[in-house]
Amino acid sequence: AQSVTQPDARVTVSEGASLQLRCKYSSSGTPYLFWYVQYPRQGLQLLLKYYSGDPVVQGVNGFEAEFSKSNSSFHLRKASVHWSDSAVYFCVLSATGNTGKLIFGLGTTLQVQP
Amino acid sequence: EAAVTQSPRNKVAVTGGKVTLSCNQTNNHNNMYWYRQDTGHGLRLIHYSYGAGSTEKGDIPDGYKASRPSQENFSLILELATPSQTSVYFCASGATGTGTEVFFGKGTRLTVV
Numbered sequence: 001a002q003s004v005t006q007p008d009a010r011v012t013v014s015e016g017a018s019l020q021l022r023c024k025y026s027s028s029g030t031p032y033l034f035w036y037v038q039y040p041r042q043g044l045q046l047l048l049k050y051y052s053g054d055p056v057v058q059g060v061n062g063f064e065a066e067f068s069k070s071n072s073s074f075h076l077r078k079a080s081v082h083w084s085d086s087a088v089y090f091c092v093l094s095a096t097g098n099t100g101k102l103i104f105g106l107g108t109t110l111q112v113q114p
Numbered sequence: 115e116a117a118v119t120q121s122p123r124n125k126v127a128v129t130g131g132k133v134t135l136s137c138n139q140t141n142n143h144n145n146m147y148w149y150r151q152d153t154g155h156g157l158r159l160i161h162y163s164y165g166a167g168s169t170e171k172g173d174i175p176d177g178y179k180a181s182r183p184s185q186e187n188f189s190l191i192l193e194l195a196t197p198s199q200t201s202v203y204f205c206a207s208g209a210t211g212t213g214t215e216v217f218f219g220k221g222t223r224l225t226v227v
Binding site: 032034036041042043044045046049051090094095096097099100101102104105106107 | 118145147154155156157159162164172204206208209210211212213214215216218219220221
C-alpha cells in the first residue's frame, strides 16, 4: 500500500537558519511526489513536484527537495528561512492507477522565530 | 491562474440539519475532490469525481453525499449533520492523469452544534 510519513509534527527554527523537513514514502511504482504548503486560514499551495530526472527539484520561494529512491525519501530544504515561511507543510504522493488521487502525510508545522 | 472557489467559507449548522457545501472551478479540470482536514489526521478524501455526472467514494464517505452537475461545480451534502462532522473542508480540482497538480480552494469551516 502507498503511504507518506512525515516524522516531525512540529519544527521550530530561527529566522535565517537552514531548514530540512523530512518525508518518507512507500510506493511500488514510480512515485510522483509533491510538497504543498498551507498558510493560516488558506488552502494548500504547490511548492514543488518531482516526476523523474534530476533528484533535486527547485520550487517557489527558495525551496528545494531531494528525491532518494534508495532511502524512499523526499526531504524539503531551504537555505535561509524567513518568518513568513511559518506554515504547515505537506508531503504528498500521487496514487497509482491514474485516479488523480493524492496521499497526504500528516503535515509538519513550521514555526520560524525572529 | 487556476481557481477553485468554495462557499460558504464559514458555516454553523444544527445537529440533524442538512448542509450543502459548494465548489466551483474555472480550470476546466475533469477531476474534483472533497477533503476534510482534522488535527492528527491530515487531509482525508471524502468523495471525488471524474467529470459531470460522476461521483466516487473516497476513503471516508459515510455520512456524506456528493453531486457533480457540471464540469465546473461539485457539491458536498451532509443530509443529517452530526457534531463529528465539524471540520474544515477543502475542495480541489485537477487534470486527468497520475502526477498532475491539484489546486485547492481556501476551505470551508463547518461547525455542527
